[in-house]
Amino acid sequence: MSAKVRLYVEHPLGPGQSVPLERDQAHYLFGVMRLAVGATVALFNGRDGEWQAEVAEAGKRGGVLLCTEQSKPLQMPPDLWLLFAPIKKARTDFIVEKAAEMGAARIVPVQTDFTNSERIRQDRLQAHAVEAAEQCGGTFVPEVAELQKLSRLLDNWPSDRQLMFCDEAEVGAAKALASRDKGQPWAILIGPEGGFSEAERKRLWALEQSHVVSLGPRVLRADTAAVAALTMWQMALGDWG
Numbered sequence: 001m002s003a004k005v006r007l008y009v010e011h012p013l014g015p016g017q018s019v020p021l022e023r024d025q026a027h028y029l030f031g032v033m034r035l036a037v038g039a040t041v042a043l044f045n046g047r048d049g050e051w052q053a054e055v056a057e058a059g060k061r062g063g064v065l066l067c068t069e070q071s072k073p074l075q076m077p078p079d080l081w082l083l084f085a086p087i088k089k090a091r092t093d094f095i096v097e098k099a100a101e102m103g104a105a106r107i108v109p110v111q112t113d114f115t116n117s118e119r120i121r122q123d124r125l126q127a128h129a130v131e132a133a134e135q136c137g138g139t140f141v142p143e144v145a146e147l148q149k150l151s152r153l154l155d156n157w158p159s160d161r162q163l164m165f166c167d168e169a170e171v172g173a174a175k176a177l178a179s180r181d182k183g184q185p186w187a188i189l190i191g192p193e194g195g196f197s198e199a200e201r202k203r204l205w206a207l208e209q210s211h212v213v214s215l216g217p218r219v220l221r222a223d224t225a226a227v228a229a230l231t232m233w234q235m236a237l238g239d240w241g
């Protein structure tokens with residue numbers, strides 16, 4: 001029977017592999033979850049799939065787990081980036097958590113003309129992505145990139161990556177996602193509370209790989225739009241359909 005507790009570790013996993021625990025991991029397993037020697041934990045590291053592991057040593061400041069068998073192979077998400085302009089902290093956390101649960105392969109906070117937050121805590125956002133993967137049973141953890149200028153990203157846009165441009169100026173227009181072959185690299189772009197500037201919009205409409213999309217007849221909050229766009233893309237081109 002596979003373990004209830006799932007833990008992300010930055011350590012190789014394989015048959016008989018022993019995995020030393022960091023202090024906070026030991027606190028979580030033995031202090032919070034009250035596990036003891038002999039208990040089983042499901043481990044994953046984003047590369048080797050999910051492994052059942054037995055508690056061999058349990059202490060206040062550390063411990064050791066021993067991998068016994070692989071319970072899930074690595075399941076990579078589609079090659080989908082979510083580009084979003086950071087908004088208020090709690091809502092930005094929400095976007096990262098939903099993107100990890102819903103199968104984004106990479107999460108890229110972008111600075112647009114009207115983005116009002118200058119900084120993000122990349123380490124905190126990455127921890128949210130890890131927690132989301134632990135909770136949803138995923139074996140892969142998307143990278144949360146450092147905040148970068150959208151204009152810089154577009155200057156070097158990969159020629160093979162399509163872009164689902166969610167343009168609030170298209171509210172209500174029947175602009176659906178382009179029907180294309182599955183398996184291509186894609187990105188979704190969601191703007192800030194203030195939306196996109198005219199200069200940005202012009203540039204994005206002109207981008208060859210851009211597909212302008214409406215998310216319905218109402219203006220959605222950026223966090224709602226991120227979830228709606230991820231759902232639309234996954235159903236049409238991802239690993240949900």
Ligand code: SAM
Pocket residue numbers: 166167168169170171172189190191192193194195196213214215216217218219220221222225
């Ligand atoms: N300030 C803008 C306005 O009132 O028109 C709204 C920006 S909206 C809060 C944040 C982002 O969500 C937009 O930049 C867009 O990417 C996306 N979005 C929201 N509603 C949308 C819709 N109906 N169609 C397409 N994109 C939408």
